[in-house]
Amino acid sequence: MDRTEKREFVASLASVFAETSMVVVTRNAGLTVAEVTELRRRMRAAGASFKVAKNRLATLALDGTRFEGIKPLLKGPTALAWSRDPVAVAKVAVEFARTNEKFVVLGGALGAQALDASGIKALSELPSLEELRAKLLGMLQTPATRIAGILQAPGGQIARVLAAYAKKDEAA
Template identity: 30%
Template sequence: MNKNRELKEAKVAEIKEKLEKAQGVVLADYQGLTVEEDTQLRKSLREAGVEYKVYKNKLVARAAEELGLGDVTKYLEGPVSIAFGYEDATAPARILNDFAKDHKKLELKAGIVDKVVYDKDMIAKIATIPSKEVLIAKLLGSIKAPLSNLAYLLSAIKDKKEAESAE
């Protein structure tokens, strides 16, 4: 087997591993971004634990097809960057979508969340979902509020009874 083919097969295996491991993946057209803008984007993605790569479209298509994600191949035209989110499924979509609001050259193409391929409109909707930590905090806050009110009510009843018995 020739060396070039071995390299391509190794890249396909690498892409497959990343696609399998990632909870959320977003494909974006990055053509036209300046070096400074790209550096800024990569920094914000890295801080969120999102891996950002550019691969040859044919290699990504082959890896996706081998994983049963063939629907993603129709979005692999032109220069495509891929953001892999391993911890938070919505982080790549959220960060790229926020960046695209200020930098019109970056355009979301599609994404994969929990092994389901979504178009750019659905990925933009997924980008509005808060992170897991924020959702947990909201849930705990909504559980805590009624308990706090109950504790306040019981304390007020106790204080009233103590005041009545002191008289």
């Protein structure tokens, strides 16, 4: 890379850090191209991104962002994963690390809060944003169906009483 390409890369990475909520730092020494491609495919499916970046350029891009706490993790063969949904990127990274010994989650940052590997693992065990939305929607809909059932019950009872009187009158 020449200087202008490096500047553009640092600027694009800095804009990514400004827009995202979660960054995970991983060690990816010895991964094959097929394994990295599979990891990128999983990240994309979860709405996350995965990029191998030179540590020096990533450090420059981190300057002035809320993710400066991850600078000490940028040593050796590292890669960055990020997403707006913090749980999604953590889930994919931890799940891939379980199945691949060469891929190690070093840590990351959720906003200005730096996390170690155990913090990322704990975050990955939380329900995703979509799961939380579904649960919230279910909780909101449940009272509405109960209210509708309660409102319909008196009308049904009145109809049954009237039907019983009608049958009584017919029999008499």
